[in-house]
Amino acid sequence: MLRVWGRRSSFNVQKVMWLIGELDLAHEQIDAGGAFGGLDAGLPGDEPARPRACDQG
Numbered sequence: 001m002l003r004v005w006g007r008r009s010s011f012n013v014q015k016v017m018w019l020i021g022e023l024d025l026a027h028e029q030i031d032a033g034g035a036f037g038g039l040d041a042g043l044p045g046d047e048p049a050r051p052r053a054c055d056q057g
């Protein structure tokens with residue numbers, strides 16, 4: 001099953017959802033970004049999405 005992360009109002013997500021619909025694929029759409037948040041956490045095992053300070057010492 002496909003998992004699509006992003007807002008349905010996002011043009012890129014709309015293109016992906018259109019293709020999924022045309023191909024009749026099983027999917028799950030997860031609202032993320034903007035008012036929904038969720039971008040700081042990232043995917044399990046990923047590095048943080050935002051830069052962070054590191055000790056150069």
